[in-house]
Amino acid sequence: MKWKSASGVLCDRGRLLKLKGKFYRMAIRPAMRYGTECWAVKHQHVHKIGVVEMRMLRGMCGHTRKDKIGNDDIRGKVGVAEIEGKMRENRLRWFGHVQRRPTDTSVRRCYYGTEVQGRKGRGRPRKTLE
Template sequence: MLFTDDVVLVDESRARVNRKLELWRRTLESKGFRLSRTKTEYMMCDFSATRHEDVKHRILAGWLKWRQASGILCDKRVPQKLKVKFYRTAIRPAMLYGAECWPTKRRHVQQLSVAEMRMLWWFCGHTRRDRVRNEAIRDRVGGAPIEDKLTQHLLRWFGHVQRRPPEAPVRSGVLERVDNVKRDRGRPKLTWDESVKRDVKDWNISKEIVLDRSAWRLAINVPEP
């Protein structure tokens, strides 16, 4: 093994992270490895941020990708099939990054859906003045709506968590309910596990399917041409 990448050290303060980093450096050097400090980055998680802000940030990230590729997506000479493929492989993943951990409300799904339809209208060469129905745009583009892909991300992660042994950290970290977290005003006070229960019920998925990896993949499959 010549190199390794994507190692994350997590702690409550930067000083404690630096102590862990120094321990990693000494351990790696004792085994003949070197730690590149020039590529080391620090990230801070603000757990006081609301879910609405997270969804808004992902939508803005999708539009950023859109602007970077606007020369292709808005070019009438580029085949629409290629535009759709680019949207599915670059723009939509940017909008759904981390979505498997979102306790989404209906308004969050609506915001993502509105952003997606605006993008589909745009690269199909239509505006609101053309008075074309959303259903017609969807039929023309094909594929699954972003709300279905959002549910697919959530349920796929839920299936992965359920198949892990009870002592696995992901089981205790994801499914543990935290009661002292301040939530947004208004009902319902939706949590991640409540979102999962809602989607499992809507998709009519049994517990046996959750524990069966192959059956689970078929159950949550959202086909796209």
């Protein structure tokens, strides 16, 4: 939703790419990364978020995939780092906060040593939407 509300500014050809990149880093990217520090992030999630980010950056530059411009070149033009590294930084920052909490808090008790009780269900697992 942030992208739709800001696409008028970000896709405007009259604006500087560095300015667009700064706005993207300050408004759009935090909305995309919100909550990623406490996800159990899979490779699929990282890939999908990376694809979405590159589509946005290409749109900001006025390019399409048909132009065959590399992702690193587009990121360099806009001045934006890869989102996978930023997601990793967020997770490590959150992990550091959890590690500094006292051991009797609920987050630390969940993290250290709680085992799942019960038996695993029989048969094929249910389908999940991914």
